[in-house]
Amino acid sequence: MKTLGKLPHWAELVLLPLVNLVAALVLSGVVVKILGESPWAAGKLLLAGSLGTQEGIGYTLYYATNFMFTGLAVAVAFHAGLFNIGGEGQAYIGGLGTGLVALWLGARAPFLLVLPVAVIAGAVFGAAWAFIPAWLQARRGSHIVITTIMFNFIAAALMTYLLVNVLIRPGQQSPETREFGAGAFMPLASEMLAKAGISFSASPLNFAFLLALGAAALVWVLVWRTRWGYALRVAGQNQAAAVYAGISPSRITVQSMLLSGALAGCLGLNELLGSQHRILVDFPGGAGFVGIAVALMGRNHPFGIFLAAVLFGALAQGGSQLSFDMPKINRDMVVVIQGLVILFCGALENVFRSPLAAVLAWFAKKPEAAD
Amino acid sequence: MVREKTGGGRLTVETYTIIVLLLAATIRVATPLVLAALAGMFSERSGVVALGLEGMILGAAFASAAVAAVTGSAWLGLGAGIATAVALALLLGFATVTHRGNQVVAAMAVNIMVAGLGPTLGMAWFNLGGQTPQLDQPAQRFLGLMGPWAATAREHPLPGLLYAELLSGHNLIVYLAAVLVPLSAWVLYRTRFGLRLRAVGENPLAVDTAGISVNALRYQAVVICGALCGVAGTYLSTAASAGFTRDMTAGKGYLALAALIFGKWKPFPTLGACLLFAFTDALASRLQGVALPIVGVIPVQFILALPYVLTVLLLAGFVGKATAPAAIGVPYSKEN
Numbered sequence: 001m002k003t004l005g006k007l008p009h010w011a012e013l014v015l016l017p018l019v020n021l022v023a024a025l026v027l028s029g030v031v032v033k034i035l036g037e038s039p040w041a042a043g044k045l046l047l048a049g050s051l052g053t054q055e056g057i058g059y060t061l062y063y064a065t066n067f068m069f070t071g072l073a074v075a076v077a078f079h080a081g082l083f084n085i086g087g088e089g090q091a092y093i094g095g096l097g098t099g100l101v102a103l104w105l106g107a108r109a110p111f112l113l114v115l116p117v118a119v120i121a122g123a124v125f126g127a128a129w130a131f132i133p134a135w136l137q138a139r140r141g142s143h144i145v146i147t148t149i150m151f152n153f154i155a156a157a158l159m160t161y162l163l164v165n166v167l168i169r170p171g172q173q174s175p176e177t178r179e180f181g182a183g184a185f186m187p188l189a190s191e192m193l194a195k196a197g198i199s200f201s202a203s204p205l206n207f208a209f210l211l212a213l214g215a216a217a218l219v220w221v222l223v224w225r226t227r228w229g230y231a232l233r234v235a236g237q238n239q240a241a242a243v244y245a246g247i248s249p250s251r252i253t254v255q256s257m258l259l260s261g262a263l264a265g266c267l268g269l270n271e272l273l274g275s276q277h278r279i280l281v282d283f284p285g286g287a288g289f290v291g292i293a294v295a296l297m298g299r300n301h302p303f304g305i306f307l308a309a310v311l312f313g314a315l316a317q318g319g320s321q322l323s324f325d326m327p328k329i330n331r332d333m334v335v336v337i338q339g340l341v342i343l344f345c346g347a348l349e350n351v352f353r354s355p356l357a358a359v360l361a362w363f364a365k366k367p368e369a370a371d
Numbered sequence: 372m373v374r375e376k377t378g379g380g381r382l383t384v385e386t387y388t389i390i391v392l393l394l395a396a397t398i399r400v401a402t403p404l405v406l407a408a409l410a411g412m413f414s415e416r417s418g419v420v421a422l423g424l425e426g427m428i429l430g431a432a433f434a435s436a437a438v439a440a441v442t443g444s445a446w447l448g449l450g451a452g453i454a455t456a457v458a459l460a461l462l463l464g465f466a467t468v469t470h471r472g473n474q475v476v477a478a479m480a481v482n483i484m485v486a487g488l489g490p491t492l493g494m495a496w497f498n499l500g501g502q503t504p505q506l507d508q509p510a511q512r513f514l515g516l517m518g519p520w521a522a523t524a525r526e527h528p529l530p531g532l533l534y535a536e537l538l539s540g541h542n543l544i545v546y547l548a549a550v551l552v553p554l555s556a557w558v559l560y561r562t563r564f565g566l567r568l569r570a571v572g573e574n575p576l577a578v579d580t581a582g583i584s585v586n587a588l589r590y591q592a593v594v595i596c597g598a599l600c601g602v603a604g605t606y607l608s609t610a611a612s613a614g615f616t617r618d619m620t621a622g623k624g625y626l627a628l629a630a631l632i633f634g635k636w637k638p639f640p641t642l643g644a645c646l647l648f649a650f651t652d653a654l655a656s657r658l659q660g661v662a663l664p665i666v667g668v669i670p671v672q673f674i675l676a677l678p679y680v681l682t683v684l685l686l687a688g689f690v691g692k693a694t695a696p697a698a699i700g701v702p703y704s705k706e707n
Contacts, residue, residue, distance in 0.1 A: 147683055150629075333487065335487025336488050338484075348465075349472065
């Protein structure tokens with residue numbers, strides 16, 4: 001058995017994720033080749049589509065906003081030693097809360113009043129959806145991975161029922177609600193920048209991007225700068241030590257999952273208030289699962305999650321451009337890349353650790369050898 | 372159902388027919404669950420978390436349908452399904468056994484990757500929006516096998532229908548699954564391999580001390596797991612339906628895992644749990660659109676969600692807490 005190489009801090013945080021990312025992208029290139037397209041051309045299209053124009057950048061950051069919320073959700077649970085795969089369902093139900101507030105207040109109240117209520121509703125609905133799996137894990141030891149997956153399916157069924165039978169706009173076929181009132185529209189980035197005298201192409205990028213950055217800062221403070229965050233990390237790393245320190249792991253389980261669900265529940269702020277302006281079927285669109293890749297890639301740190309979210313935002317935006325230009329590639333290719341990134345950054349992270357440590361050790365020794 | 376005072380005899384026959392058909396549907400729905408749950412049993416008993424069942428089944432479903440469509444042979448499809456699932460299992464083994472990566476993360480990576488890869492390859496190869504071509508030739512599918520005299524037996528309701536619908540008429544994979552349950556129990560409890568497998572999931576250090584390779588045992592376990600998932604996936608796309616469609620497993624891998632936990636990692640209780648799931652499913656699909664007393668017609672979405680709700684209820688452990696193999700999810704290394 002090989003010993004695991006020790007890496008310097010900077011290499012652990014920057015170099016190793018980069019190497020893993022490159023490995024995942026190389027393998028994605030192989031898949032593109034198998035599909036009968038050129039990986040180089042695909043890569044160029046991806047880059048041009050996501051970062052080549054102001055509109056592309058706007059879309060990239062718009063998608064990144066979703067992924068920051070779900071990535072932070074996964075990361076908070078990870079720090080508590082829990083794997084929350086229910087981000088998709090929590091985002092869906094959280095969006096229901098946000099959307100109901102928008103339907104109720106949108107035409108009656110100004111944005112500044114609607115916003116806090118919508119944020120609270122999204123967070124509370126998302127947290128509520130995470131509460132049952134969390135409680136079952138804490139009390140009954142029910143496998144939280146399976147229960148959160150089941151809650152994704154149940155959320156999808158519940159939302160389809162509500163949209164088809166209850167919330168649907170009368171006299172309409174497609175299962176979606178009426179449009180929100182203008183008071184529930186997030187200000188668009190292009191409008192906000194225009195007021196400041198900067199011209200930026202129109203895109204769905206909106207104020208929720210700043211809210212996501214705020215959420216990242218909040219998570220950083222909560223997890224690394226508070227007593228509760230310390231308890232969270234202790235319980236996540238060593239339950240026995242937590243118990244000796246007077247920390248209740250089951251309480252941490254429930255509390256961290258509530259925070260996790262609340263973060264995922266905020267996705268509706270960007271997706272519904274920012275862009276769709278109505279509740280519609282499957283609006284999270286897999287963002288809950290992307291959050292897993294984002295958290296792993298970002299090493300569960302808010303700043304890393306920001307960078308990884310932008311990367312996956314670029315993939316999502318570039319991927320949809322790619323499927324326009326290359327008929328053999330559809331949007332599912334992006335899901336393949338996500339899976340490969342999770343594989344290399346999460347499960348296979350040890351593969352490159354020892355070789356990398358050996359290479360770095362060799363470089364570190366070299367000056368001595370020259371003397 | 373129409374209640375007629377004069378037709379008491381007909382009514383019982385009708386009820387009886389419905390029950391027999393319901394049980395036959397239960398068997399058909401249970402088959403992939405049983406195969407997947409047995410697959411998970413081998414993996415988890417060796418100490419490797421079996422969350423990758425979903426991805427392995429989905430990958431096998433795609434590969435078998437694609438190969439059956441191209442070659443025209445269901446058997447070649449089965450081979451491709453097993454090969455694909457075993458390859459995915461080896462990938463999981465490489466990540467988690469050899470490199471001691473996080474088992475849950477590795478499994479989710481495979482599940483997500485396969486969910487994308489199937490439709491991507493399907494789109495590039497068949498250009499049908501991510502599906503595989505419809506399998507319309509009998510040789511491309513595993514179809515029901517009529518037992519001898521089944522057609523005549525159907526005429527005589529009481530024992531005949533039972534024989535024609537419940538015992539005969541299923542496809543080969545259903546019977547295979549039925550045989551695999553006692554066979555797995557025998558392997559697990561009556562063979563040297565089974566003893567070592569159970570030991571490595573409970574106390575790998577003891578197995579290692581006895582001079583047996585922990586990693587080799589775990590690799591054997593995940594390969595068996597992959598092969599069984601391959602059969603389960605082939606069943607979904609070439610027996611239960613005629614081709615691969617996006618996300619066609621719909622969580623069956625996770626349901627099977629829940630059945631395994633509910634069955635306390637033992638073959639026969641797990642079979643019971645799978646049958647319970649399948650019966651709920653079969654009953655629910657019979658209830659679609661039927662007006663029930665008091666509640667009326669149940670919305671179709673709730674019926675579809677029933678297996679998932681049942682999973683949560685079972686995992687909530689209304690029949691006592693389940694104890695997993697002690698070393699599950701823990702990578703083994705000789706140094707610590």
